[in-house]
Amino acid sequence: MLLDIFSFSTLTESIDKGLHSWMSPGWAVLTELVLVGLVFLLFYALLGLFLVYLERKVCAVMQNRIGPNRVGKWGIFQTVADFIKLITKELVHIKNADPFLFNLAPFIVIITSFLVMAALPFAKGLQAIDLNIGIFYIISVSSLGVVGILIAGWSSNSKYSLIGAMRSGAQVVSYELSVGLSLLVVVVLAGTMQLSAIVESQANGWWIFKGHLPAWIAFVIFLVASTAEINRGPFDLAEAESELTAGFHTEYSGIKFAFFFLAEYINMFIVAAIAATLFFGGWMPLHIGHWEAFNRIMDFIPSILWFFGKTFFIIYLIMWFKWTFPRLRIDQLLSLEWKYLLPLSLANIVIIAFVVLMGWYFH
Numbered sequence: 001m002l003l004d005i006f007s008f009s010t011l012t013e014s015i016d017k018g019l020h021s022w023m024s025p026g027w028a029v030l031t032e033l034v035l036v037g038l039v040f041l042l043f044y045a046l047l048g049l050f051l052v053y054l055e056r057k058v059c060a061v062m063q064n065r066i067g068p069n070r071v072g073k074w075g076i077f078q079t080v081a082d083f084i085k086l087i088t089k090e091l092v093h094i095k096n097a098d099p100f101l102f103n104l105a106p107f108i109v110i111i112t113s114f115l116v117m118a119a120l121p122f123a124k125g126l127q128a129i130d131l132n133i134g135i136f137y138i139i140s141v142s143s144l145g146v147v148g149i150l151i152a153g154w155s156s157n158s159k160y161s162l163i164g165a166m167r168s169g170a171q172v173v174s175y176e177l178s179v180g181l182s183l184l185v186v187v188v189l190a191g192t193m194q195l196s197a198i199v200e201s202q203a204n205g206w207w208i209f210k211g212h213l214p215a216w217i218a219f220v221i222f223l224v225a226s227t228a229e230i231n232r233g234p235f236d237l238a239e240a241e242s243e244l245t246a247g248f249h250t251e252y253s254g255i256k257f258a259f260f261f262l263a264e265y266i267n268m269f270i271v272a273a274i275a276a277t278l279f280f281g282g283w284m285p286l287h288i289g290h291w292e293a294f295n296r297i298m299d300f301i302p303s304i305l306w307f308f309g310k311t312f313f314i315i316y317l318i319m320w321f322k323w324t325f326p327r328l329r330i331d332q333l334l335s336l337e338w339k340y341l342l343p344l345s346l347a348n349i350v351i352i353a354f355v356v357l358m359g360w361y362f363h
Contacts, residue, residue: 094156113270177342211355214351249261
């Protein structure tokens with residue numbers, strides 16, 4: 001199979017065998033963990049810089065502007081310049097802030113996104129950890145991010161920060177329900193919570209097509225609810241500039257502010273990657289039933305390109321939301337979840353359970 005040609009399993013297995021031949025098993029495992037950590041750190045930093053640049057360009061196109069165009073060709077080094085500026089800025093000491101919690105909060109937010117990213121299957125054979133409860137792990141770990149936001153708001157000793165943190169807490173707790181229920185639709189269809197198995201189950205078609213209307217409803221609910229959960233516009237009430245200056249990170253400066261800023265963009269990537277993996281087959285090429293010739297042509301495209309292509313398409317949709325719709329009021333935000341999305345999610349999970357029980361979906 002062509003899919004095996006583009007598999008990363010051979011590379012990872014050869015590295016593993018090489019390390020075990022050079023050193024003891026304990027040191028080999030430790031070295032592998034360090035290597036994986038360094039790769040994720042590098043990927044995290046480069047991805048964050050690229051996503052900030054991408055959003056500026058997407059926003060510019062939608063507003064009929066050029067966007068960054070001075071630092072480097074097409075302005076590609078603008079975000080690098082901004083990053084250098086941020087890490088060299090003075091860390092302002094906040095009077096009466098809780099020093100330990102104030103400094104801890106940015107690390108909680110950024111570590112949470114690292115933990116979630118570890119479970120994502122980027123390509124065939126390219127996944128840091130493949131848990132048999134992958135979906136459960138992602139839902140559980142991603143909810144820890146709001147703890148960092150609440151700590152940041154409370155420890156800053158600022159009314160703006162506290163109100164922003166409380167808004168974020170209410171928002172995440174509310175919309176997490178719809179996110180979880182929409183993911184359960186795919187779990188019911190695939191019959192597993194393991195992300196690699198969910199991808200493999202889409203070898204003869206993606207769940208967005210095989211799952212009929214309930215899968216489309218689940219995808220739309222997931223997209224809306226997860227956009228709210230990561231505090232992106234038009235649901236960015238936690239950092240509403242016109243009301244709360246910068247919300248929960250108002251008092252942060254320098255590298256600590258950069259952590260919050262970076263985590264928001266990485267969380268957007270994670271949300272898009274989860275949607276691409278569960279609904280659009282992740283790294284799996286587009287296969288249609290028994291169309292052997294078509295499926296073979298699709299297999300020529302490397303799995304990693306399929307994954308990132310689908311993910312960046314969904315990222316574009318999320319950016320489109322932000323620069324198209326006006327910001328909601330906090331009462332509208334909560335009404336959307338409790339009055340519309342949650343009842344629809346509950347009805348949808350019942351429908352998909354019945355559909356699977358009757359076998360009315362494409363196998």
